[in-house]
Structure formats: structure tokens, C-alpha cells
Amino acid sequence: xxxxxxxxxxxxxxxxxxxxxxxxxxxxxxxxxxxxxxxxxxxxxxxxxxxxxxxxxxxxxxxxxxxxxxxxxxxxxxxxxxxxxxxxxxxxxxxxxxxxxxxxxxxxxxxxxxxxxxxxxxxxxxxxxxxxxxxxxxxxxxxxxxxxxxxxxxxxxxxxxxxxxxxxxxxxxxxxxxxxxxxxxxxxxxxxxxxxxxxxxxxxxxxxxxxxxxxxxxxxxxxxxxxxxxxxxxxxxxxxxxxxxxxxxxxxxxxxxxxxxxxxxxxxxxxxxxxxxxxxxxxxxxxxxxx
Amino acid sequence: xxxxxxxxxxxxxxxxxxxxxxxxxxxxxxxxxxxxxxxxxxxxxxxxxxxxxxxxxxxxxxxxxxxxxxxxxxxxxxxxxxxxxxxxxxxxxxxxxxxxxxxxxxxxxxxxxxxxxxxxxxxxxxxxxxxxxxxxxxxxxxxxxxxxxxxxxxxxxxxxxxxxxxxxxxxxxxxxxxxxxxxxxxxxxxxxxxxxxxxxxxxxxxxxxxxxxxxxxxxxxxxxxxxxxxxxxxxxxxxxxxxxxxxxxxxxxxxxxxxxxxxxxxxxxxxxxxxxxxxxxxxxxxxxxxxxxxxxxxxxxxxx
Numbered sequence: 188x189x190x191x192x193x194x195x196x197x198x199x200x201x202x203x204x205x206x207x208x209x210x211x212x213x214x215x216x217x218x219x220x221x222x223x224x225x226x227x228x229x230x231x232x233x234x235x236x237x238x239x240x241x242x243x244x245x246x247x248x249x250x251x252x253x254x255x256x257x258x259x260x261x262x263x264x265x266x267x268x269x270x271x272x273x274x275x276x277x278x279x280x281x282x283x284x285x286x287x288x289x290x291x292x293x294x295x296x297x298x299x300x301x302x303x304x305x306x307x308x309x310x311x312x313x314x315x316x317x318x319x320x321x322x323x324x325x326x327x328x329x330x331x332x333x334x335x336x337x338x339x340x341x342x343x344x345x346x347x348x349x350x351x352x353x354x355x356x357x358x359x360x361x362x363x364x365x366x367x368x369x370x371x372x373x374x375x376x377x378x379x380x381x382x383x384x385x386x387x388x389x390x391x392x393x394x395x396x397x398x399x400x401x402x403x404x405x406x407x408x409x410x411x412x413x414x415x416x417x418x419x420x421x422x423x424x425x426x427x428x429x430x431x432x433x434x435x436x437x438x439x440x441x442x443x444x445x446x447x448x449x450x451x452x453x454x455x456x457x458x459x460x461x462x463x464x465x466x467x468x469x470x471x472x473x474x475x476x477x478x
Numbered sequence: 479x480x481x482x483x484x485x486x487x488x489x490x491x492x493x494x495x496x497x498x499x500x501x502x503x504x505x506x507x508x509x510x511x512x513x514x515x516x517x518x519x520x521x522x523x524x525x526x527x528x529x530x531x532x533x534x535x536x537x538x539x540x541x542x543x544x545x546x547x548x549x550x551x552x553x554x555x556x557x558x559x560x561x562x563x564x565x566x567x568x569x570x571x572x573x574x575x576x577x578x579x580x581x582x583x584x585x586x587x588x589x590x591x592x593x594x595x596x597x598x599x600x601x602x603x604x605x606x607x608x609x610x611x612x613x614x615x616x617x618x619x620x621x622x623x624x625x626x627x628x629x630x631x632x633x634x635x636x637x638x639x640x641x642x643x644x645x646x647x648x649x650x651x652x653x654x655x656x657x658x659x660x661x662x663x664x665x666x667x668x669x670x671x672x673x674x675x676x677x678x679x680x681x682x683x684x685x686x687x688x689x690x691x692x693x694x695x696x697x698x699x700x701x702x703x704x705x706x707x708x709x710x711x712x713x714x715x716x717x718x719x720x721x722x723x724x725x726x727x728x729x730x731x732x733x734x735x736x737x738x739x740x741x742x743x744x745x746x747x748x749x750x751x752x753x754x755x756x757x758x759x760x761x762x763x764x765x766x767x768x769x770x771x772x773x774x775x776x777x778x779x780x781x782x
Binding site: 212213216217219220223224226227228229230231233234237245246247248249250291292293295296298299300303305308311314315318319320321322324325326327328329330331332333334348349350351352357382386407410411413414418428429432433436437446447450453454457458460461465468469472473 | 498499501502503504505506508509510512513515516517519520521523524527580583584586587588589594595596597598599600601603604605606607608610611612613615616620621622623626629655660663664666667670687712715716718719722723726737740741743744745751754755758759761762765766769
């Protein structure tokens with residue numbers, strides 16, 4: 188609206204030519220944004236080019252922009268000498284199962300809070316939201332001790348379950364479920380549908396937009412998560428990608444070019460999500476402040 | 479004959495309503511169970527452990543408030559607290575100022591606005607571990623592109639990651655680089671929420687763009703800006719992951735922040751669960767204060 192009317196008023200005043208020369212402000216603005224674009228893209232591009240350089244190129248002074256020889260062996264060695272496939276599949280397993288579990292427990296809780304009246308509902312809902320105030324970093328040691336006393340250190344479940352319930356997920360899905368009319372549920376009840384069937388067959392399909400937002404954020408967060416898998420996956424066979432990258436990077440025996448190649452491969456799924464789903468992501472953040 | 483059937487239906491109905499009353503609890507139970515086991519119970523246990531010495535993780539002996547006293551008297555902790563304070567203050571200030579600037583600029587931008595919005599958002603998606611590696615590569619003293627550029631224009635070759643002061647500056651810069659898009663998107667949403675007729679009226683009254691930004695946009699954006707201040711403060715206190723691969727807490731401990739300290743108490747010899755838990759409790763109190771502030775601001779925002 189604002190854009191349209193602004194343009195209309197401009198056109199009334201500049202009657203001769205339709206194209207006005209760009210104002211100083213807009214030139215400044217665009218150059219600042221181009222500067223920002225360079226600061227974001229150049230490091231990422233440089234890093235990607237580095238992953239194709241061999242050690243000689245990587246230590247060349249002055250550094251070369253393009254590799255003298257495209258060292259694709261950095262990538263093949265990641266598969267041959269190091270367990271890239273294992274780290275990648277660990278990340279996939281944790282991300283997929285954790286997201287499925289998060290969607291299940293969060294949506295169930297959201298349904299309970301949105302569609303039932305019961306004693307203690309408001310108190311329990313506030314308790315759920317209050318969990319935002321206790322980030323992992325704060326309870327790092329006691330939660331590690333709890334998980335370890337449950338025998339869950341060095342297990343997939345240890346990486347998946349403890350963070351599967353999220354306050355923001357419950358909140359986002361609940362808010363959406365509140366907009367689903369109660370009459371729909373009532374009429375299903377009259378038709379003899381059980382409560383779980385109402386949740387699974389009626390409410391869940393209708394809540395799909397909210398579930399999608401929570402799913403995307405859960406995937407991103409789990410894929411990039413470092414601190415929690417670092418604590419739980421102490422056995423190399425359970426390393427997720429971020430843990431493997433961080434720990435291999437510190438080891439002298441692991442060639443740096445291979446670490447670079449693994450890093451580049453690890454961000455490809457995220458870049459795909461970025462390209463295809465950034466609208467949903469940006470709207471998700473805009474509406475919920477969720478990260 | 480007449481009484482018993484009605485009795486039966488009554489009883490059936492009462493078990494039916496009893497079961498129906500249980501239904502919502504069944505739905506919230508799994509989520510609540512995870513919270514209880516993996517957040518609430520550890521949080522309480524953390525407070526408890528903070529009064530014990532873990533004797534290298536083998537057994538716990540009660541030491542009263544000795545851990546807290548140690549934290550407040552230990553010069554290493556004082557350095558870490560100072561690092562954290564410097565990091566949080568500058569991270570928060572720069573994040574807030576830059577996200578405000580870019581949100582306003584992107585909102586005014588007509589040419590390629592969607593593209594620039596995506597670009598500012600890109601780093602938010604990347605794994606912080608990879609971000610640390612990326613900037614470790616770019617900021618390398620000898621073979622990094624930044625110093626090559628600086629040398630070419632006669633700027634010397636600063637040791638971005640090897641000199642303590644520059645290490646902190648680099649950590650703050652990379653921290654801002656990672657999260658800036660997140661704050662910018664929230665502010666852009668805030669800007670979209672402002673009634674556009676206000677801008678139209680101001681334009682008609684002959685206000686310049688700068689006047690509009692200063693006198694209208696910024697005041698109306700104040701509630702969202704406050705949320706950014708609080709969020710970035712909380713995120714600042716939680717920083718750990720990208721620093722791990724950027725500087726590893728160095729040079730000479732110059733970028734070791736509180737979370738790394740807590741982590742090392744649990745996984746580096748000597749293991750000091752009690753000391754780390756006490757630091758966790760203190761970190762909680764700080765984050766709690768800011769979240770409470772967030773809540774108050776949020777309430778005020780609803781009132782507006």
C-alpha cells in the first residue's frame with residue numbers, strides 16, 4: 188500500500204520522464220546492502236574454494252584465489268579415510284527421529300492445552316513456557332549426570348530424547364490449534380470418534396502449517412546442534428557432523444583440507460533448505476521469535 | 479427391577495467421565511515427562527550439587543557455599559567473567575544497532591529487497607561450528623584473504639586470532655555475523671506491523687526520510703528493539719559453539735566465556751561438578767533476570 192501510493196505521488200511530480208535518477212539516499216542504501224552481501228558471501232565462497240585446495244595451495248603466500256589444482260581428493264578422502272558417511276548418517280538419524288519425536292510430543296501437549304478444560308491447565312502451560320528460562324548451558328553438568336545415570340550416554344536416544352520437548356514448539360502449535368473451531372471436534376465426538384482419533388485424524392491435518400514451522404526449525408537446530416551431542420556422543424561412532432568437525436579439526440593427524448571438504452558437504456542440506464524454504468523460515472521467525 | 483438398570487448406566491457414565499477427565503493429562507504427559515526428567519530435575523539437582531565438592535567426579539562431599547566463594551575469589555573466573563561481560567555488552571550493542579540499521583534499510587529498499595533479506599539471513603542457517611571454521615580460514619594471519627588485502631593497502635598483518643585483544647574483537651564480530659539476520663528478521667516483522675498511514679501522513683506533511691526514521695519509525699519500533707536487546711543479551715551469555723572452532727577460547731584464554739568454563743569443569747581434569755554447577759546457577763540467575771525483563775516488556779507491548 189505504502190509503496191504504491193508513494194510511487195503514485197512521485198509520478199505526479201515527475202511528469203516528464205518515468206525514470207527518476209536514483210536519489211543519494213537510495214544509492215547509499217544499496218551500496219551498504221551490497222557491502223553486507225559481500226561480507227556474508229565472500230567468506231563462505233572463500234571457504235568453499237579452500238576446500239578444493241591442497242596443502243601447498245592452502246599455505247601459499249600470498250594465498251591463491253583459485254586452486255592451482257582442483258584437489259577433489261579432499262572430498263574422496265573424507266569418505267575413504269574418515270567415516271564421513273557415518274557422521275552424516277548419525278546427523279540424519281538424530282535430526283529425523285528427534286524432529287518426529289518433537290512434533291509428536293509437542294503437538295499432543297498443544298492439543299491438550301488448546302482443546303480441553305482441565306484442572307491445572309493454566310499452571311501447567313505457564314510451567315511449559317517457563318522452560319525457556321532454563322537453557323541447556325545452565326544445567327549442562329546436572330543434566331549430563333542425569334542422562335549418564337539413566338545409561339543414555341553414548342546412545343542415539345540420549346542425543347534425541349532430552350531436548351525433544353520444546354516450550355516454543357508447544358506454544359506455536361497451541362496458538363494455531365486455538366483457531367480450529369471446537370464445533371468440528373464436537374461433531375466428531377457425536378459421530379463416535381475417540382479422543383486420540385480426533386487428535387490424529389482431524390486436528391493434526393488442520394494444524395499442518397504450524398507443524399511445518401516447528402519441523403523446519405527442529406531440523407535446522409538439530410542438524411547444527413553442537414553442545415548436546417558433544418556431551419552425549421563420546422564414542423566416535425556416534426559423532427554427528429558438527430561434533431566430528433570440531434573434534435577432527437583439533438587433531439594434527441587429520442589433514443585440514445579434509446576437514447574443509449567435510450564442512451562444505453555438511454552445509455549443503457542446510458543450503459537446500461535455505462533455497463527452498465526460506466519464506467516459511469523467515470515468516471516463522473517473524474511470527475514467533477523462534478530460533 | 480426399576481432401580482438396577484439406572485444404577486448401571488450411572489456407574490458406567492461416571493467411569494466414562496472419569497476417563498474423559500484423564501484424557502487431556504494423557505496428551506500433555508509425554509512432553510511434561512521429558513521436561514520433568516531432563517530440565518526440572520537436573521535444574522534442582524544442579525542447585526543441590528553446587529553445594530558439594532565432587533572430588534574429581536568420584537564422590538560428593540558437602541562444602542556449603544565454598545564453590546560460590548571460590549568462583550567469586552578465583553582470578554581465572556574473574557577473567558572469564560570479564561571476558562563474558564565484554565563479549566555480551568559489545569555483542570548486544572553492535573547486534574542491536576546493526577540489526578536496526580539493516581531492518582530499516584531493507585524495509586526502505588525497493589530494488590532486490592527479497593534478495594538482500596535472504597543474504598542477511600543466510601548465516602543464521604549455517605552450523606556455528608562451520609562458521610567458526612570459515613572465519614578461522616578467512617582471518618588467518620598469514621594466508622587469510624583479509625590480511626592479504628590489508629597488506630596490499632599497507633595495513634600490516636594483524637594477528638586476528640593470535641593476539642588476545644584482537645581475538646576478542648574477532649569473536650564479537652563473528653558472533654554478530656552469525657546472528658544478525660535473526661534479529662533483523664524480527665525487526666523487519668516489527669516494521670511491517672507499523673500502520674503505513676502514519677508514514678503517508680508524515681510524507682504529505684513534508685517530512686524527510688531521515689526525520690521519519692528518527693521521529694516515527696524508531697519510537698514505534700522501541701518495543702521490538704527492547705526485545706532484541708534482551709534476546710541478544712541472553713544469546714551472548716550462551717555463546718560457546720562457534721568460538722570452539724574459531725579460537726578455542728584462546729589466545730591465552732582471551733575468548734573463554736562462561737559456558738566453556740562450565741563445560742570444562744565437567745570434562746577436563748580436574749573434574750569439578752560442584753564448581754561448574756555453581757557457575758550454572760549464577761548463569762541461570764543472570765538469564766532469569768533478563769527473561770523476566772523480557773516478560774515485562776512483552777506485557778507492556780501487549781498493552782500498547
